[in-house]
Amino acid sequence: MRLPPAILASTEEVLREILRFTAPADSTLSRYFKDHPRLGGRERGAIAEGVYCVLRNRAFFTDQSEAGSGATMRRLTLLGLADAVGADALGGVTPEELEWIERVMQIDRKLMHKSMRSNMPKWLFEKLVAQFGEEDALALADALNTPAPLDLRVNSMKTGRDEVIAELAQAPIVAEPTPYAPLGLRVLRKPQLQNLPLFKSGAIEVQDEGSQVLAQILGAKRGEMVVDFCAGAGGKTLALGALMRNTGRLYAFDVSEKRLAKLKPRLARSGLSNVHPVQIAHERDAKIKRLAGKIDRVLVDAPCSGMGTLRRNPDVKWRQAEGAIAEMHDKQVAILAGAARLVKGGGRLVYATCSFLNEENDDVAADFLANHPDFELVPMSKVLAEQKIALEMGDYLKLLPHKHQTDGFFAAVFERKPMPKKAKPAPDADENGDADSAD
Numbered sequence: 001m002r003l004p005p006a007i008l009a010s011t012e013e014v015l016r017e018i019l020r021f022t023a024p025a026d027s028t029l030s031r032y033f034k035d036h037p038r039l040g041g042r043e044r045g046a047i048a049e050g051v052y053c054v055l056r057n058r059a060f061f062t063d064q065s066e067a068g069s070g071a072t073m074r075r076l077t078l079l080g081l082a083d084a085v086g087a088d089a090l091g092g093v094t095p096e097e098l099e100w101i102e103r104v105m106q107i108d109r110k111l112m113h114k115s116m117r118s119n120m121p122k123w124l125f126e127k128l129v130a131q132f133g134e135e136d137a138l139a140l141a142d143a144l145n146t147p148a149p150l151d152l153r154v155n156s157m158k159t160g161r162d163e164v165i166a167e168l169a170q171a172p173i174v175a176e177p178t179p180y181a182p183l184g185l186r187v188l189r190k191p192q193l194q195n196l197p198l199f200k201s202g203a204i205e206v207q208d209e210g211s212q213v214l215a216q217i218l219g220a221k222r223g224e225m226v227v228d229f230c231a232g233a234g235g236k237t238l239a240l241g242a243l244m245r246n247t248g249r250l251y252a253f254d255v256s257e258k259r260l261a262k263l264k265p266r267l268a269r270s271g272l273s274n275v276h277p278v279q280i281a282h283e284r285d286a287k288i289k290r291l292a293g294k295i296d297r298v299l300v301d302a303p304c305s306g307m308g309t310l311r312r313n314p315d316v317k318w319r320q321a322e323g324a325i326a327e328m329h330d331k332q333v334a335i336l337a338g339a340a341r342l343v344k345g346g347g348r349l350v351y352a353t354c355s356f357l358n359e360e361n362d363d364v365a366a367d368f369l370a371n372h373p374d375f376e377l378v379p380m381s382k383v384l385a386e387q388k389i390a391l392e393m394g395d396y397l398k399l400l401p402h403k404h405q406t407d408g409f410f411a412a413v414f415e416r417k418p419m420p421k422k423a424k425p426a427p428d429a430d431e432n433g434d435a436d437s438a439d
């Protein structure tokens, strides 16, 4: 059955707003759907997919839409929807428009100028070429412009991977074990999970395989003191809490009250009771000072450009300005330095981003090592062997969608050298002499 012609108008309306890039595309879409409650599930799906197809292919689609006659925004909308659901499924398209769509879809993109083919802003494609070389940059761009599969993490506190595969099969949902994350499952279609008993009971969480690997390499063990310094809504916190078998103490720090609030219902579903969310004002907050030198493992999943998540958030490449990357670097260096104070002698610190840009990754790690002689790098090859994860890496973890079928992630692991023995320090006192715990 064809989609009603009104879907074209709705998609055009919301696309116009999203292309202003004043807010993330997913929040603009959610607000639009809230304001238009009469749109059905299939219609919402088509609008969202149509918009995302335009964002993924914006350079090419804009070039085609601006050439020839007709309103550019309608033509962009037509290409996005045709790419998402097929031109034949669209109601209200004229025969001339159908013919034009068909012509555009037949263009061999391999023959295009490389920067246009990448569908990236020029500055970003140039960075990719400088970093990866032209061939690899194009393969990475192609992978980033392809929708991600749905990855799940099995909550080992509640069940096992085989049990979940069997229960999903009843739905029927086909899920396969992920190659690197021991508790990961990949679902190729995108079913609604929210109403499944498995989801409601906290037996599964949605989490990209790369994000699961990041949590794993922290190496958190039973009974340890662990800090997730930039916990956000707790994607990695939940994985860490389960790896610690709900023992020890896991602090979930973040500056955002809103993000930490989103962690609460997920925590309740997970069944974890070892997690202590703490809102901090900044990376030098006095609450951090109280725990200085006491923590076994600290994860810094730093705020970053998010370029590694373009498969899910294709608007990020158009919303992010080149100058913002340098600012991000300075912030990341400051947060990592703040978090490092927590680590005890012999303890580990993991710096991670969901970006593939050197400025946010290797450069931050190098800056940290240059300014923290009390820390040394633990080669990622060693960390992965400890965790029995079959990934070939050098000093750092560099996950890339065209190579590993995950989002783009980076991680570096540092170990604090044993602290010299000295006179016992006074009990946990901050500058106000306050000795409370941090939660």
Ligand SMILES: C[S@@+](CC[C@H](N)C(=O)[O-])C[C@H]1O[C@@H](n2cnc3c(N)ncnc32)[C@H](O)[C@@H]1O
Residues within 6 Å of the ligand: 211, 229, 230, 231, 232, 233, 234, 235, 236, 237, 253, 254, 255, 256, 259, 280, 281, 282, 283, 301, 302, 303, 304, 335
């Ligand atoms: C990449 S996100 C974290 C995602 C989260 N770890 C997860 O797995 O779902 C980065 C987080 O850092 C937080 N953040 C920003 N500045 C911070 C700071 N100075 N100290 C601690 N957290 C900060 C942001 O609020 C954001 O939630």
